[in-house]
Amino acid sequence: MIPTSQLRKAAEDALAFLRTQDDIEEAEAFVASNGQMLCRLNYTSHIPSNGLEEPKSTESYGIGLRVVLNTPEGHKASFGSEGSDISLEGVREALAKARNGAVLDPEFTTLPRATGERRTLSNYHDPMLMRANDDGLVEAGWQVIDGSLRTYMSSEDLLAAAEGGDLRKLGLIVSGDVTILQERIAVASYAMPRVQMDESSLIMSFITSMVERRDAKGSGYGAAQRLAELAPYDAGRDAAEGAIRQMDGVRVGDGEYKIIFGPQAFMDILSNLIVPGLNLGLFYAASSPFQGKLGQQIASEKLNIYDDGAAPGLVASKGITCEGLPTGRTELIRNGALVGLMANWYESQRILRDPKGREKLGVDPDEYALAMVPRNGFRFGTGGGRLYDRDPGISGTNIVVEGDGRSLEELAREVSEGLYVGRLWYTYPVNGLQAGDFTCTVIGDSYLIKDGRLAEPVKPNTIRINDNINNILQNVIGIGNSRRPALIWAADEVVHTPEVVVSGVHVQAIAGYMEQL
């Protein structure tokens, strides 16, 4: 990792150099250094394996420039970057690329300007995570395996299930990862010349464990900004305990069900179907399922969702965006009404000048400008990192679903007969996001609800949900109280959600032939 002092100086020097260039009307320098350390697990009791399969890391640093050029054809906007060089030589290389690639974008207005909001989050990273080393990485991975295997070895239920007491024959699996993200940025521009720094760190673990011979799958996960706040051992233990509870699950028939979606399952729905539709850029492209509905009811009155990139202690918080603007809280759905959208600077300005802006949003964009404050302009890479070599897109941070104070037991009593679904898989908008139709399968951590209580586990990979996101949102009938950060594979945002109860969900039984294999 490049020290913050070097990043700051690089941004200052870059800005000073850019000001000497006659053809530049305005410019922004973004300097970043990123590390991602990750140990990927694959323990299988019935197949030879390495246990800790991939202790690995990737690193990058460099400088990215956004510039507006005065040319005979008009103002051209452009971007250029150079990796592994934040000296003036690197700035010159990046600028040469920006000049070469400049385009006349009639919808471009300016580079970001101060929004009037103030930064509220500083010095929130964990120096311990920034100093994580090879031994620590490897140890974190093996702690997960320790947690799972010790749990399995001490389980009387499992010993009873094992033929001759040989646990190996049950097909025990420990899969997943422990990931550490280390991010440092410096950003400065003509409009906001004081160099702003941000340093963020994150450790997360997402573990799946199985008793495969009993078709049982459990999950364990956690995410924290500080090393001391996440215990990889616990994630391994939780996943194994979940798998043991899931042994010998039952099949469920076709039908309409009341379903309690657990935090991870509801995150799957949010991240794949709802959050993308709350991106202002999709409204411009007429592709959101909530097109033309800003200010209107789109969900049950029970549902309240916001994005908060500045919440102290929440794992996905950042001090500033990758455009140098303060992060903050954006109300998205309040009492079921669509009240706000996630934006970066470019989209927040474009919609104000779009002749079809009113039609796309359903309201006058000027009157709703405060519903689209650019607090979500990030340059996230896949799997994390704030990368120097790309323009800012729009990404969620901490997506928070407000609870209404009801325990899981109370929710189950209200459902009476139905399903608890803890984990979904491949939740995709199969007819395009705008249509809202989606499908997914239920892959673990799930139970029947009988007589108002969680009963037998549901066998993984035996039911498919076919429904529409608008039905799901309208049919929310209850929300729990035990909010926790949830993760899914390859999502930018972290979702903090309690259980959410939805009525009338369409379920189809699948893959009956697997019983005969």
Next chain:
Amino acid sequence: MPRASTDTIAELRAPIYDLVRQYVRSYRQCRYADVRVEIGEGKVASVENGMDKQSSEDYGFAFGVRVIAGDKATAPGYFGQTLGSADLPNLPKVLRAGLDHAYHRAIANAQRKSASRERFGPLGDALTDAALTPIDVQEATVSAHYQRDPREVPLQEVMDYVREVSRTASAVADGVVYNYVYGGTMLNRQLFCSSEGANIDQTSALSEGMAYIVAQGNEGVQELYDFIGHQRGWEVVTGGVDEDYFQLPNLMTFSTSLARDTVDLSNARACPMTDKEVVVVTDPHYNALVAHEVVGHPTELDRAMKYETGYAGRSWLFRDIEETQIGKQIGSPLVSAYSDPTMNGFGYYQYDDEGTPARRTPLIENGVFQGFMNSRQTAAIVNAPPNGHYKATDASLVPLIRMSNTFLSGGESDPQRIIRDVEHGYYVVGHRIPSIAESRENFRITAMKVYEIRNGEIGELYRNGGIMSDTRDYFMSIDAVGSDFRLFSIPNCGKGQPMQTKRMGNGGPTMRGRARLSGAS
């Protein structure tokens, strides 16, 4: 300062080869090491609604390292880094530091593995030494194929062409309310050197285009996107491809055709959803995604051996080493499938990312499951010969078992006859979006277009349709396979952690079977 370019690889080849060979000798516990270094040079442009949005000419430079080391036990360690031209003067030092990180991780991993073997009794027995199946170690140089060198195509030409395509797509009909068009051309060169003596320098060209169209019609808003690409020069984007089984229109024809389809669909009724199986005829483009999702993914041996349990899922074809579907009938005798990196297509290569020579791998023959795509490590565990399917999206990332050109093979039936013989059914055209069960035992894949078939004639067009089925039942139901096999380009296959998005080829012929029709919910 020297600038990194694809030509730089030639200068790096000898010193990197020497570094890797010597590195292993310098540590007693180091059993194996390999280094991948990759440099790419490319140009891209994107346009929305005829308005320029982005154009760029840049290079990418990265390396990745694998080390296997240990004493009482052996285990792997990895390291990857994105580089820039500024790293060139110190590259040996940078690579050496990367090797050191990977080595230390491997040693720490091996020590912990050894301790865990003892700590967990019988459960520790599964923790075996990391081993690679021996291969015929190669020294080779592989050249790229192109008419127009991606390095020589002016960026302005790319921009001008993409803009013209977008403007033409906008003008297809009033119903087109949004379009995004992208085009790009690049040259990539990768060096692979291993402590075993592999020294492989492979260069490939890659050119591609994408269109995303949104249309408003009488039945609402419809969105479609699709992609073209080939391992050739910019000529394939402007001129199309007309090879034996690989045909693509140019980006202009492709995008305007997609725009017309989107407008037609925005005026079409929603597809009905059936609760019983119906006769479905699927076209080659649709079957490219069936081959990808329902044949290719479950035949990746890392997935089958549970590596992806936490992410991309497992495979219903493999319970454990003693209990697989190999040799069993999983489809009708008309169904065969292969993965072949040596075929011309988007998934072409000569050597994979651990130096294994690529070769055609049978997956299904006459309905009988044959085996898996593998890597050297997974091949060692199941005692199979390596077949060269270990690939990374970028040199800084750890390779995974990946599809190459992976496809359902063609048959002997006239595709028109396959439709004419249907009294009532549905013609499912063009793949769209998949949702596959975790072990790929069930699928729902939507189509761009669904037509009703009545008395052998194509009838009403429906939007938002597709099919869903249990995998084995569907393949067993196939009763006709067309002679019209085609290969397509898939740009965005996600796998691994962090997710790697990879380009590859998938294809198939026209096929007829039975499945439930999916529609709007």
